[in-house]
Amino acid sequence: xxxxxxxxxxxxxxxxxxxxxxxxxxxxxxxxxxxxxxxxxxxxxxxxxxxxxxxxxxxxxxxxxxxxxxxxxxxxxxxxxxxxxxxxxxxxxxxxxxxxxxxxxxxxxxxxxxxxxxxxxxxxxxxxxxxxxxxxxxxxxxxxxxxxxxxxxxxxxxxxxxxxxxxxxxxxxxxxxxxxxxxxxxxxxxxxxxxxxxxxxxxxxxxxxxxxxxxxxxxxxxxxxxxxxxxxxxxxxxxxxxxxxxxxxxxxxxxxxxxxxxxxxxxxxxxxxxxxxxxxxxxxxxxxxxxxxxxxxxxxxxxxxxxxxxxxxxxxxxxxxxxxxxxxxxxxxxxxxxxxxxxxxxxxxxxxxxxxxxxxxxxxxxxxxxxxxxxxxxxxxxxxxxxxxxxxxxxxxxxxxxxxxxxxxxxxxxxxxxxxxxxxxxxxxxxxxxxxxxxxx
Amino acid sequence: xxxxxxxxxxxxxxxxxxxxxxxxxxxxxxxxxxxxxxxxxxxxxxxxxxxxxxxxxxxxxxxxxxxxxxxxxxxxxxxxxxxxxxxxxxxxxxxxxxxxxxxxxxxxxxxxxxxxxxxxxxxxxxxxxxxxxxxxxxxxxxxxxxxxxxxxxxxxxxxxxxxxxxxxxxxxxxxxxxxxxxxxxxxxxxxxxxxxxxxxxxxxxxxxxxxxxxxxxxxxxxxxxxxxxxxxxxxxxxxxxxxxxxxxxxxxxxxxxxxxxxxxxxxxxxxxxxxxxxxxxxxxxxxxxxxxxxxxxxxxxxxxxxxxxxxxxxxxxxxxxxxxxxxxxxxxxxxxxxxxxxx
Ligand code: SF4
Ligand code: SF4
Numbered sequence: 131x132x133x134x135x136x137x138x139x140x141x142x143x144x145x146x147x148x149x150x151x152x153x154x155x156x157x158x159x160x161x162x163x164x165x166x167x168x169x170x171x172x173x174x175x176x177x178x179x180x181x182x183x184x185x186x187x188x189x190x191x192x193x194x195x196x197x198x199x200x201x202x203x204x205x206x207x208x209x210x211x212x213x214x215x216x217x218x219x220x221x222x223x224x225x226x227x228x229x230x231x232x233x234x235x236x237x238x239x240x241x242x243x244x245x246x247x248x249x250x251x252x253x254x255x256x257x258x259x260x261x262x263x264x265x266x267x268x269x270x271x272x273x274x275x276x277x278x279x280x281x282x283x284x285x286x287x288x289x290x291x292x293x294x295x296x297x298x299x300x301x302x303x304x305x306x307x308x309x310x311x312x313x314x315x316x317x318x319x320x321x322x323x324x325x326x327x328x329x330x331x332x333x334x335x336x337x338x339x340x341x342x343x344x345x346x347x348x349x350x351x352x353x354x355x356x357x358x359x360x361x362x363x364x365x366x367x368x369x370x371x372x373x374x375x376x377x378x379x380x381x382x383x384x385x386x387x388x389x390x391x392x393x394x395x396x397x398x399x400x401x402x403x404x405x406x407x408x409x410x411x412x413x414x415x416x417x418x419x420x421x422x423x424x425x426x427x428x429x430x431x432x433x434x435x436x437x438x439x440x441x442x443x444x445x446x447x448x449x450x451x452x453x454x455x456x457x458x459x460x461x462x463x464x465x466x467x468x469x470x471x472x473x474x475x476x477x478x479x480x481x482x483x484x485x486x487x488x489x490x491x492x493x494x495x496x497x498x499x500x501x502x503x504x505x506x507x508x509x510x511x512x513x514x515x516x517x518x519x520x521x522x523x524x525x526x527x528x529x530x531x532x533x534x535x536x537x538x539x540x541x542x543x544x545x546x547x548x549x550x551x552x553x554x555x556x557x558x559x560x561x562x563x564x565x566x567x568x569x570x571x
Numbered sequence: 572x573x574x575x576x577x578x579x580x581x582x583x584x585x586x587x588x589x590x591x592x593x594x595x596x597x598x599x600x601x602x603x604x605x606x607x608x609x610x611x612x613x614x615x616x617x618x619x620x621x622x623x624x625x626x627x628x629x630x631x632x633x634x635x636x637x638x639x640x641x642x643x644x645x646x647x648x649x650x651x652x653x654x655x656x657x658x659x660x661x662x663x664x665x666x667x668x669x670x671x672x673x674x675x676x677x678x679x680x681x682x683x684x685x686x687x688x689x690x691x692x693x694x695x696x697x698x699x700x701x702x703x704x705x706x707x708x709x710x711x712x713x714x715x716x717x718x719x720x721x722x723x724x725x726x727x728x729x730x731x732x733x734x735x736x737x738x739x740x741x742x743x744x745x746x747x748x749x750x751x752x753x754x755x756x757x758x759x760x761x762x763x764x765x766x767x768x769x770x771x772x773x774x775x776x777x778x779x780x781x782x783x784x785x786x787x788x789x790x791x792x793x794x795x796x797x798x799x800x801x802x803x804x805x806x807x808x809x810x811x812x813x814x815x816x817x818x819x820x821x822x823x824x825x826x827x828x829x830x831x832x833x834x835x836x837x838x839x840x841x842x843x844x845x846x847x848x849x850x851x852x853x854x855x856x857x858x859x860x861x862x863x864x865x866x867x868x869x870x871x872x873x874x875x876x877x878x879x880x881x882x883x884x885x886x887x888x889x890x891x892x893x894x895x896x897x898x899x900x901x902x903x904x905x906x907x908x909x910x911x912x913x914x
Contacts, residue, residue: 453623462621499854510908551621
């Protein structure tokens with residue numbers, strides 16, 4: 131068992147750097163102005179339902195989901211809609227954004243009544259409430275959670291993803307330690323809503339306290355089990371996680387529901403619990419603030435819509451950051467301004483100094499094979515990167531470029547310091563774009 | 572406070588960003604480029620695609636660690652064979668570095684002596700040579716190793732054969748007599764190498780001497796313990812892949828066992844350890860897939876024994892490695908990992 135697990139291990143060990151794992155969540159008070167982009171999920175942007183000058187309350191709907199793959203957006207404060215205009219979004223796009231002036235009174239909107247026990251609700255009702263609450267995948271993918279509650283095929287296993295394989299981030303770890311009751315409630319709700327036989331909480335071995343806690347709890351409650359994952363990157367990625375936990379292989383291009391599995395991040399599960407138990411939509415999110423420029427790294431619960439400058443002000447800065455990353459250092463994205471707001475998928479804010487940055491000094495590929503060895507989905511990054519750089523996208527497509535999960539490991543490990551992930555990502559985009567054009571024509 | 576960082580992002584960035592974003596928005600809600608979008612030195616925020624961190628192992632670091640890992644074996648060789656051995660090492664390294672600089676200058680490339688790769692080739696070549704070899708021959712061998720073995724194929728990363736072994740093969744073919752005159756330690760009298768005795772009797776009378784290295788042979792093939800220590804350090808640093816030495820060991824031992832000769836004696840002699848740990852593991856000339864590494868390594872082990880047992884040449888490791896270097900592109904093509912099979 132141990133031996134086979136070692137033999138078939140994927141990815142690589144990378145420095146965890148989780149210095150904030152012992153710091154409890156601090157709530158952050160909302161600033162005077164909050165920004166709610168209508169695009170905080172994968173899929174179609176939501177459509178604003180408020181207009182300039184409207185009074186809004188905490189938890190009130192600001193924009194309604196547009197179509198089946200989309201998500202509602204709610205206000206995290208009470209106050210007045212100041213304007214609705216395109217604002218710079220963390221993704222680097224200009225997204226229609228509802229700007230709300232906080233009146234500081236924290237008046238609550240009328241929320242749907244909560245229930246003590248999720249099994250009192252029908253599966254359809256649970257799905258409807260999650261959809262209403264605008265809950266999206268909070269691990270960073272931001273896929274609407276409600277869509278995963280009405281799967282096309284039968285689901286027998288729910289994996290609750292507490293791997294948190296990204297270095298530096300510790301907010302999922304803290305969620306598991308501090309929001310135990312919400313997680314238990316949420317897991318029960320998911321099991322009930324999907325009629326699943328197994329609910330598996332998967333936690334990486336580098337969080338022994340969480341593993342111990344939930345092993346004990348699972349003995350008492352019995353409706354979920356705990357799976358301890360190797361502490362390697364990227365065991366939290368669906369394409370690695372699902373085969374590891376269930377032994378079922380995912381075919382290329384297929385999602386976990388094709389093998390009867392859905393995966394939800396722990397923070398998402400806690401948000402689902404908050405919705406069903408208290409009627410709260412997704413208006414706050416736990417995140418980790420760290421990086422060399424930060425004086426006092428912290429785990430925080432931040433109102434969605436808060437500009438990251440406000441978050442950084444709360445932790446203090448030692449020096450001017452050179453790079454602001456939203457998410458973890460492997461898969462996070464850099465943002466162009468500290469005015470961009472925290473959105474539903476923001477799992478971390480890293481204010482990094484020049485000394486922490488990595489500047490590529492590309493040399494020739496040394497054919498060491500480290501990128502091939504490490505690619506969790508079995509690609510040959512050196513080849514794909516070369517083809518992408520030369521614009522030979524059709525060949526890259528035949529070699530599986532669209533399977534890349536953009537985990538970043540190949541770039542991380544390459545001793546020749548080539549920007550492999552970056553090139554492959556570009557190749558993947560080109561191939562997908564071509565495919566879309568073809569389908570459209 | 573919010574203002575001051577925001578102001579750092581100059582208007583130019585905002586404009587750049589808007590154009591990039593507008594282009595990106597047509598197909599994906601995310602900007603994608605391999606270039607840094609904004610580089611106003613020391614002022615604005617950088618916008619770069621991830622990953623934002625990197626492993627500590629660099630190409631240069633890897634080369635230097637291999638050199639460091641070879642130092643114990645080199646030290647033992649100089650201790651055992653004295654000054655002549657030192658001259659061979661110095662001549663070979665100097666020859667390699669000079670040729671590298673010359674080739675790079677002639678090809679109008681940046682001169683990269685400090686990446687350690689030429690020095691490593693020189694050192695590796697020296698360790699395959701007999702200590703009594705005249706230093707000028709070592710220089711010539713190193714020049715062929717770098718000039719023909721490496722730069723003729725396009726330089727670092729492009730050579731199909733291990734340059735040091737190309738140099739050795741050249742010397743072996745050109746100067747057969749001095750290349751097979753192996754001195755006994757503490758002595759400049761040449762004698763039979765252990766392999767010759769193993770070839771005759773099937774085993775070696777003093778395995779302990781083989782292990783410690785007080786036997787005859789080329790510079791680097793004598794002390795098993797020094798080579799193993801270096802190999803362990805490289806495995807720990809993650810510079811070499813354990814599958815290659817393991818596969819070569821298994822292949823060699825299996826054939827020896829089937830043929831009824833002493834596997835331990837064969838593993839410890841004739842430069843097998845030097846080859847398995849330091850030559851066959853060369854990044855550039857070994858396969859890049861996991862499965863490919865196994866096929867490559869097992870084949871080297873088997874080939875080595877076949878050459879030793881049934882061909883005239885007793886020192887089979889270097890030929891086995893060169894042959895499998897040649898097969899590497901084919902092995903790579905045949906052992907593509909699951910996700911990247913052609914579709
Ligand atoms: S090719 Fe893609 S999936 Fe494979 S290691 Fe690189 S980024 Fe990760
Ligand atoms: S890790 Fe870098 S140097 Fe090694 S094979 Fe891949 S691309 Fe080449």
